[in-house]
Amino acid sequence: MPSMQRLTRPFRSARTWIALGVLAPLGMVVVSGLMLLDLRQDAWDKAEQTSKNLLQVLERDIARNIEMYDLSLRAVVDNLKTPGLDQLSPALRQLVLFDRAATAQDLGVMLVLDENGDSIIDASTLSARKVNNADRAYFQAHKARSDLGLYISEPLVSRLTGTHIVVLSRRIDKPDGTFGGVVLGTLKLSFFTHLFDRIGLGRDGAINLYLRDGTRVMRHPYAVPDIGVNIAGGPNFARFAGSRSGSFVGPSARDGVERFYTFMQVGDLPMILNVA
Structure with a gap:
């Protein structure tokens, strides 16, 4: 019996070393895998924080400029109620209506349209340039709803200048509360391209600005076919619209590339920014 124990002892020892020889590499693989996962999570966390910082810079700039322009529109709506405005000379009327109008390189025209959609007052000239915008979605929206507030249009081509724009507009009411027209200001899409061009995201990075209905206002890198596309039916936009902010990994609706x-x-505007 003692001799049998002496024979099995080396056998057990060999099995132990074999087991250790197998388990040790497996352990190293597991540890390496956990380290890689930790490094990957750290990379995602850094990417998320960097993206949030970029978004905050862009969001503040866009919100501030649109709010400043909206203040100009509000001032026109209020100043149109000035007693005796119709009796003033065209030059003095311009001063009364547009003395607080915002001015910047990427701001376009500012017009007052009557209830038929015809331009009757133009901030740029004493005699309004003639255009009718009764068919535009923003005009129809204000005509249908008195409580709409600021309306931001889909990307359009200006009928006066031929430039690519979005229209910011507010309703004008007659003294009896019925629809009296629209005051509008245009913001050139070049405002967004200049803003986004300052951000370096690398070859596969992208910045998108959407309206809340899913219409893309701007994309960087810029390409004309991307502008005005609506992605409201896609899973990514459902997540964009589902909360005020967040992060996730998903395939691009544009090119299928998986991005973070x-x-x-x-702000409180009907617009959504994302960095991918």
Whole structure:
């Protein structure tokens, strides 16, 4: 019996070393895998924080400029109620209506349209340039709803200048509360391209600005076919619209490339920014 124990002892020892020889590499693989996962998570965390910082810079700039322009529109709506405005000379009327109008390189025209959609007052000239915008969605929206507030249009081509724009507009009411027309200001899409061009995201990075209905206002890198596309039916936009801000990984609706998305709403405006 003792001799049998002496024979099995080396056998057990060999099995132990074999087991250790197998388990040790497996352990190293597991440890390496955990380290890689930790490094990957750290990379995602850094990417998320960087994206959030970029979004905050862009969001503040867009919100501030649109709010400043909206203040100009509000001032026109209020100043149109000035007693005796119709009796003033065209030059003095311009001063009364547009003394607080915002001015900047990428701001376009500012017009007052009557209830038929015809331009009757133009901030740029004493005699209004003639255009009718009764068929535009923003005009129809204000005509249908008195409580709409600021309306931001889909990307359009200006009928006066031929430039690519979005229209910011507010309703004008007659003294009896019925629809009296629209005051509008245009913001050139070049405002967004200049803003986004300052951000370096690398070859596969992208910045998108959407309206809340899913219409793309701007994309960087810029390409004309991307502008005005609506992605409301896609899973990514459902997540954008579902909360004020967040992050997730998903395939691009444009090119199918899987990207890390960080998004946020632009202040209280009906707009959503994302960095991918």
